Structure formats: structure tokens, C-alpha cells
């Protein structure tokens with residue numbers, strides 16, 4: 503049996519908070535669309551060669567990791583039918599991964615196509631259509647986060663406005679991209695470069711839009727500090743390097759800042775060197791920090807959520823730790839309070855622990 507071909511009857515019991523839509527595209531869909539559009543494909547043009555080109559075998563750095571998107575973006579950008587399709591297929595894949603609730607993120611401005619064939623609004627609407635169709639069909643609750651990209655300041659206001667306009671299906675705002683772009687040569691945070699990001703996220707807080715910030719992935723703890731103190735982040739994307747600032751880390755643990763960790767990606771981007779004897783997630787677990795395990799970019803990591811948990815088990819995490827991660831993810835999700843309580847209730851039922859989380 504080819505398990506990728508069937509929907510597993512497994513009870514949905516996972517909460518997935520950090521996954522990029524364009525990094526979660528099925529390689530087979532990218533391949534099919536690329537062939538239709540006569541786009542350049544790697545190797546001899548086969549699906550196998552594309553899969554090979556997307557995969558990272560030996561960890562390098564974030565830039566190398568992000569380069570993989572050059573095979574994905576041209577196949578879908580500017581094509582609303584393709585964008586709707588990948589959103590729908592994403593929800594189908596999440597159902598297969600036993601996901602009960604997912605928050606998927608993407609930057610609409612990166613998918614408008616060369617010359618802006620379509621608008622960022624049309625892109626977002628296409629994603630929402632695909633997700634809503636997938637939700638109805640596969641019984642997964644799926645919500646959206648809109649991403650700003652560091653340095654692309656011209657899109658920040660529009661992203662913010664779409665978060666307000668599409669509130670409900672869109673439950674929060676994020677910023678991703680190279681943290682180094684915000685650092686001075688000595689590694690300190692350049693407040694001037696970050697003024698637009700800070701202003702955007704403060705405005706998001708003012709409008710009641712939930713906030714998560716990619717920080718402390720390759721960047722230093724000072725980026726996490728900025729995210730929490732200035733950008734009013736409720737959750738941190740990755741955040742591994744928060745451990746370099748003990749006082750800040752202690753504060754995050756005591757105030758319940760949630761870390762969206764991505765085990766495979768943390769190694770593949772070089773954020774956590776393979777030579778490290780201890781993964782930051784092990785420390786988070788030991789100290790009772792709020793954190794979850796996520797995939798980040800399934801097309802590139804070539805993993806599903808269960809592969810991430812398998813990796814954690816090899817690091818010594820047990821089933822109780824994994825259940826706790828899912829409950830903490832549910833508590834940190836950006837659903838309105840009533841829907842969050844409903845999600846927690848479903849999760850308790852799935853784990854067979856009514857009234858206990």
C-alpha cells in the first residue's frame with residue numbers, strides 16, 4: 503500500500519502552527535504545473551530529479567534552504583487556479599498527517615507573478631477558497647497567517663490591511679526572511695532598519711491582530727527580545743537562540759511565550775548545528791516552556807509531522823512530552839477564545855483525557 507495515496511483513518515490529534523504554504527506544495531504538483539508551463543526543471547526534467555533538487559541532504563544555511571523556492575514559486579505565482587489548488591491539497595495533506603487544526607502562513611505578495619499578473623488580494627482570496635473547500639472535505643480546521651518579508655517594507659501596510667479585511671479566516675500576522683538583514687556588522691540589532699517592522703506589528707497589536715515573529719532562528723537572542731518587547735509578539739517562530747540570553751529566556755518561560763519549533767528545519771538551515779550535543783527544544787521541555795513541533799516546509803524537509811515527532815523521540819522525548827506540545831500549541835493558537843476552547847475540548851477527546859490538559 504502506498505500510504506501517501508490514502509487518507510489515514512487515524513484520530514486527528516495534532517495542532518500545527520508553523521508551516522509555510524509555498525513550502526508545503528506537493529513536489530508532484532510543482533512538477534505537473536512546471537511541465538504545463540514549460541518551465542525549467544532540474545536534472546532531466548523528471549519528478550524524481552525535482553524531488554532530489556528540492557531536498558537538502560547536508561545542512562548549510564538559511565540562504566541555501568530558501569534557494570529551493572526557486573523551483574516552487576514560478577510554478578504557482580500569478581496563477582490563481584494553481585494557488586487555490588495548492589491550498590486545497592495542503593489541507594488534504596494535513597488531514598493525512600492527523601492534524602486537527604492548522605495555521606498555515608504565506609506572503610501573498612510573493613505569489614503575484616512577474617509584473618504582478620494578479621493582486622495580493624486575489625492571491626489571498628484564492629488561498630482562502632482552496633482552504634475552505636479542503637476544510638469542508640477533510641474535516642481539518644485551517645486558518646491563515648499572512649507574512650511580511652524582512653526588507654520588503656512596501657508590502658507591510660497592505661499585509662496589515664488584508665489581515666483586518668479577511669479577519670476570521672486570517673488569524674494573525676508574521677514576518678519572515680533573513681534576520682541578518684536587520685543586524686549591524688557587529689551583530690547588534692539595527693533599530694533604524696527595523697523601524698517599519700516595529701511600527702507594523704505595533705499597529706497589528708492595536709488592531710487586535712495576533713502576532714508571531716520569525717526570530718532567534720539564525721539570528722541572536724536580541725531579535726527575540728525585539729520581537730517580544732517592541733513588536734508585541736505572542737509567539738516566536740523558532741527562537742532557538744533565545745537561550746543565549748538567560749534573563750530573556752526565563753521571562754519567556756514565565757510569561758508563556760510560545761516557541762514554534764521546527765526540528766528538521768532547525769538542522770537543515772544550520773540554525774542548530776549538528777555538532778550541538780543538545781537541541782534547544784530539550785531545554786525548553788526541561789524548563790516547562792510553551793513550545794510545539796512543526797514542519798516549516800514539508801516540500802524541502804521532506805517530512806511530515808509524525809517524522810518530526812519520530813526525530814524528537816530519538817532525542818529522548820516521550821509520548822507525554824508530545825501530547826503536552828500539542829496542548830500547548832492549541833492554547834497558543836490564534837483562534838478566537840471560544841473556538842480555542844472548542845479545539846482544546848476536541849483535543850482532550852482525541853487523547854482520551856476529558857477535563858485534563
Ligand SMILES: [Zn+2]
Nearest residue numbers: 678716739798
Ligand atoms: Zn518558518
